[in-house]
Amino acid sequence: MYGGPxxxxxxxxxxxxxxxxxxxxxxxxxSTALASDHQLxxxxxxxxxxxxxxxxxxxxxxxxxxxxxxxxxxxYADLNSYRAxxxxxxxxxxxxxxxxxxxxxxxxEPIAQRVQPDIIHAHDWLSFGAGIKAKEATNRxxxxxxxxxxxxxxxxxxxxxxxxxxxxxxxxxxDHVIAVSSFTKSTLVEHYGITPKKxxxxxxxxxxxxxxxxxxxxxxxxxxxxxxxxxFVGRVTIQKGPDYFLKTAKNVLSYLPKTIxxxxxxxxxxxxxxxxxxxxxxSGNIFFPGFLRGQELHSIYQVADVFVMPSVSEPFGIxxxxxxLNGVPVIISxxxxxxxxxxxxxxxxxxxxxxxTNQIVGVLKSGPLRQIMSKNGRRNxxxxxxxxxxxxxxxxxxxxxxxx
Amino acid sequence: xxxxxxxxxxxxxxxxxxxxxxxVGQHSRYFDHQDQTNLNNRxxxxxxxxKCYLPANELFIKLLRKYPELKISYSLSGVFLEQIRDxxxxxxxxxxxxxxxxxxxxxxxxxxxxxxxLYSEQEFTDQIAQHRSIVKDxxxxxxxxxxxxELIYSDQIVAHIKKLGYxxxxxxxxxxxLDWRSPNFLYQASESELxxxxxxxxxxxxxxxxxxxxDWSGYPLTAPKFAQWLSAINGSGELINLFMDYETFGExxxxxxxxxxxxxxxxxxxxxxxxxxxxxxxxVVERYEPIAKLSIPEPISWADVERDLSAWRSNSxxxxxxxxxxSLESEVKKSQxxxxxxxxxxxxxxxxxxxxCTKWFADGDVHKYFNPYESPYEAYIAYxxxxxxxxxxxxxxxxxxxxxxxAMVQS
Numbered sequence: 001m002y003g004g005p006x007x008x009x010x011x012x013x014x015x016x017x018x019x020x021x022x023x024x025x026x027x028x029x030x031s032t033a034l035a036s037d038h039q040l041x042x043x044x045x046x047x048x049x050x051x052x053x054x055x056x057x058x059x060x061x062x063x064x065x066x067x068x069x070x071x072x073x074x075x076y077a078d079l080n081s082y083r084a085x086x087x088x089x090x091x092x093x094x095x096x097x098x099x100x101x102x103x104x105x106x107x108x109e110p111i112a113q114r115v116q117p118d119i120i121h122a123h124d125w126l127s128f129g130a131g132i133k134a135k136e137a138t139n140r141x142x143x144x145x146x147x148x149x150x151x152x153x154x155x156x157x158x159x160x161x162x163x164x165x166x167x168x169x170x171x172x173x174x175d176h177v178i179a180v181s182s183f184t185k186s187t188l189v190e191h192y193g194i195t196p197k198k199x200x201x202x203x204x205x206x207x208x209x210x211x212x213x214x215x216x217x218x219x220x221x222x223x224x225x226x227x228x229x230x231x232f233v234g235r236v237t238i239q240k241g242p243d244y245f246l247k248t249a250k251n252v253l254s255y256l257p258k259t260i261x262x263x264x265x266x267x268x269x270x271x272x273x274x275x276x277x278x279x280x281x282x283s284g285n286i287f288f289p290g291f292l293r294g295q296e297l298h299s300i301y302q303v304a305d306v307f308v309m310p311s312v313s314e315p316f317g318i319x320x321x322x323x324x325l326n327g328v329p330v331i332i333s334x335x336x337x338x339x340x341x342x343x344x345x346x347x348x349x350x351x352x353x354x355x356x357t358n359q360i361v362g363v364l365k366s367g368p369l370r371q372i373m374s375k376n377g378r379r380n381x382x383x384x385x386x387x388x389x390x391x392x393x394x395x396x397x398x399x400x401x402x403x404x
Numbered sequence: 405x406x407x408x409x410x411x412x413x414x415x416x417x418x419x420x421x422x423x424x425x426x427x428v429g430q431h432s433r434y435f436d437h438q439d440q441t442n443l444n445n446r447x448x449x450x451x452x453x454x455k456c457y458l459p460a461n462e463l464f465i466k467l468l469r470k471y472p473e474l475k476i477s478y479s480l481s482g483v484f485l486e487q488i489r490d491x492x493x494x495x496x497x498x499x500x501x502x503x504x505x506x507x508x509x510x511x512x513x514x515x516x517x518x519x520x521x522l523y524s525e526q527e528f529t530d531q532i533a534q535h536r537s538i539v540k541d542x543x544x545x546x547x548x549x550x551x552x553x554e555l556i557y558s559d560q561i562v563a564h565i566k567k568l569g570y571x572x573x574x575x576x577x578x579x580x581x582l583d584w585r586s587p588n589f590l591y592q593a594s595e596s597e598l599x600x601x602x603x604x605x606x607x608x609x610x611x612x613x614x615x616x617x618x619d620w621s622g623y624p625l626t627a628p629k630f631a632q633w634l635s636a637i638n639g640s641g642e643l644i645n646l647f648m649d650y651e652t653f654g655e656x657x658x659x660x661x662x663x664x665x666x667x668x669x670x671x672x673x674x675x676x677x678x679x680x681x682x683x684x685x686x687x688v689v690e691r692y693e694p695i696a697k698l699s700i701p702e703p704i705s706w707a708d709v710e711r712d713l714s715a716w717r718s719n720s721x722x723x724x725x726x727x728x729x730x731s732l733e734s735e736v737k738k739s740q741x742x743x744x745x746x747x748x749x750x751x752x753x754x755x756x757x758x759x760x761c762t763k764w765f766a767d768g769d770v771h772k773y774f775n776p777y778e779s780p781y782e783a784y785i786a787y788x789x790x791x792x793x794x795x796x797x798x799x800x801x802x803x804x805x806x807x808x809x810x811a812m813v814q815s
Contacts, residue, residue, distance in 0.1 A: 255425060344762075346781060358424040362785035368720035369784055376762055 033390030045071030128170025181337020482515030588641025
């Protein structure tokens with residue numbers, strides 16, 4: 001069996017364009033790359049019509065069997081956002097997020113029985129329950145893939161004990177754990193007591209996009225008038241450090257008044273950030289275009305002069321790699337996993353507003369610096385492929401299958 | 405007869421601290437990083453003194469006493485001499501003791517270990533004169549043979565060195581200039597006919613780079629083995645130029661590799677062969693005749709496999725930084741502000757541009773070379789901020805000057 005194709009049962013999250021963040025992109029990138037050598041059944045929760053409990057759909061030209069299970073679970077769901085989904089939904093859903101996690105896990109059993117996989121692979125805690133149930137039903141090994149922990153999502157403050165317990169339960173039940181970075185691996189060792197030997201690091205990849213160059217670029221007038229553009233892309237939540245971005249923006253403007261700042265994304269801190277920009281007296285130079293994807297996001301990358309990711313705690317962080325593929329110089333938080341694979345970018349502590357200011361101003365002031373960072377950054381990001389991640393995953397599968 | 409010519413390069417730059425945009429116009433202390441990291445110049449000097457300069461000098465003094473035939477030469481940058489004068493007088497005294505043996509020759513170079521030879525003939529000349537003066541002051545000698553920063557050499561540079569009256573020049577025995585010819589003879593520059601000593605990079609690098617490399621077929625390198633390799637050149641060459649960084653002893657090759665024991669045993673092993681002897685660069689010129697002329701229109705150096713200038717000016721940030729610093733020459737000199745002139749010159753040291761190099765870094769391999777900054781980009785921003793501050797100071801000088809002039813006119 002060793003080295004040959006495996007039957008993989010994967011519990012993941014919605015692919016682009018239905019995703020709301022990097023988790024869906026990661027699921028898409030990894031599963032499509034894996035599917036070229038392995039037989040993949042991809043299960044995801046999705047809100048379906050009342051009459052459907054399961055839905056089987058085709059996925060492009062790749063031979064992935066995608067199975068949707070009727071559920072209100074969504075990537076990045078938390079206790080509060082779940083309550084909001086529940087209020088607007090009819091159906092036999094769990095009364096709390098944790099109840100829904102439990103309900104979803106029992107729903108996946110028949111799929112597991114039918115597929116009889118060689119290995120089970122579950123992405124993040126919301127699907128760990130499903131992974132455990134499938135493992136119990138088939139007696140096959142489980143790989144738990146960690147894209148973020150409760151410590152990242154809450155920025156370290158107000159960790160929810162129930163969520164933590166569920167995460168820990170999944171990690172302990174798993175035969176092997178994949179962490180998206182060494183940064184995340186050390187969180188799992190320190191905060192979850194998982195033995196380092198059981199954890200492998202598989203860095204995420206980035207999908208090369210196919211730009212449509214015919215589109216006109218946003219903010220073109222600003223560019224014509226000599227403004228420089230500083231870009232933030234991410235969910236506007238405590239984890240991503242949007243407040244540090246705005247405070248840095250204020251500092252940068254004192255050196256370079258002809259700069260505009262774009263905060264692309266949505267999230268529970270969006271309103272607070274709009275208020276903060278007013279308080280700081282910089283609202284004239286900040287734009288909040290909301291959540292963008294596809295061509296719109298691509299055009300934004302095209303006009304940016306520098307990309308900043310000031311995350312408080314970022315297990316990986318794919319967006320800087322996307323920016324680099326588009327030739328944009330990046331400044332990233334040292335508290336991020338992607339820092340482990342980026343050599344052609346600036347790194348700063350997320351709280352070090354002075355240093356981020358220094359770096360942004362340095363990049364914006366120097367054409368030669370932008371030029372060399374753009375060239376080398378593209379090269380740096382290009383080698384970070386999903387194929388590489390999938391190959392590493394496949395090796396882990398083989399080892400786990402052999403030793404189980 | 406094969407004469408062995410040792411020359412050791414001794415240099416420490418004034419590394420620029422993480423000078424931020426917030427510092428520009430606030431203060432102009434570019435080089436005074438305080439934390440104990442690789443940007444703290446005094447801390448590094450103390451560290452390298454302990455690991456290399458003091459033990460290596462002590463060993464050489466002992467060897468020179470034991471073997472009156474032993475000869476060695478050094479080139480010490482002006483910024484290095486300044487630092488040991490101010491922070492490590494013991495190291496200075498040990499270099500003075502070395503010179504006092506009469507078996508040591510000191511070479512000429514630019515005070516600031518700069519790339520001035522490529523940008524400004526006037527500045528190049530000034531820095532050589534400044535270096536002569538500190539060498540005379542601290543070591544009491546006047547160099548007669550010139551070696552340029554990182555052995556950078558071209559027809560144009562050698563013509564200038566000839567005009568300044570030097571006896572000979574030292575450079576790299578690069579394959580692409582020598583082709584089938586051997587570095588183990590004296591050569592001369594094609595136009596100026598100045599004698600040229602060419603580094604035998606293979607044998608030099610056996611010590612400097614490969615000494616402790618376990619993957620190397622020559623490992624372990626012992627003094628008898630190395631002496632045998634050198635002696636084997638008798639009959640096919642006259643001169644073996646072993647040129648290397650002095651920090652090889654104890655800093656690049658740690659004490660634990662056995663480098664000091666190797667060095668201690670080497671002269672005795674070499675002298676066992678009756679045809680070997682030791683020689684200094686100016687003695688080479690007196691004793692040997694040039695075997696052929698070399699024309700080298702494009703600059704060469706001893707850096708990297710390319711042996712060209714790419715370590716200091718292959719990318720856009722290096723080029724911009726270099727062009728900008730040299731573009732300020734006439735204004736800085738007009739200002740007659742000594743502190744401004746010194747800072748401008750310290751910013752010319754070649755190491756600053758080396759730290760901005762991305763050619764190895766391009767493959768994501770950060771560890772291939774030493775850089776005290778986290779990235780070449782960080783090195784550039786600190787440098788660019790210093791330049792911005794320097795330009796502010798220049799502007800201020802000009803305003804002051806014109807105010808003085810108008811005050812004079814009015815009175």
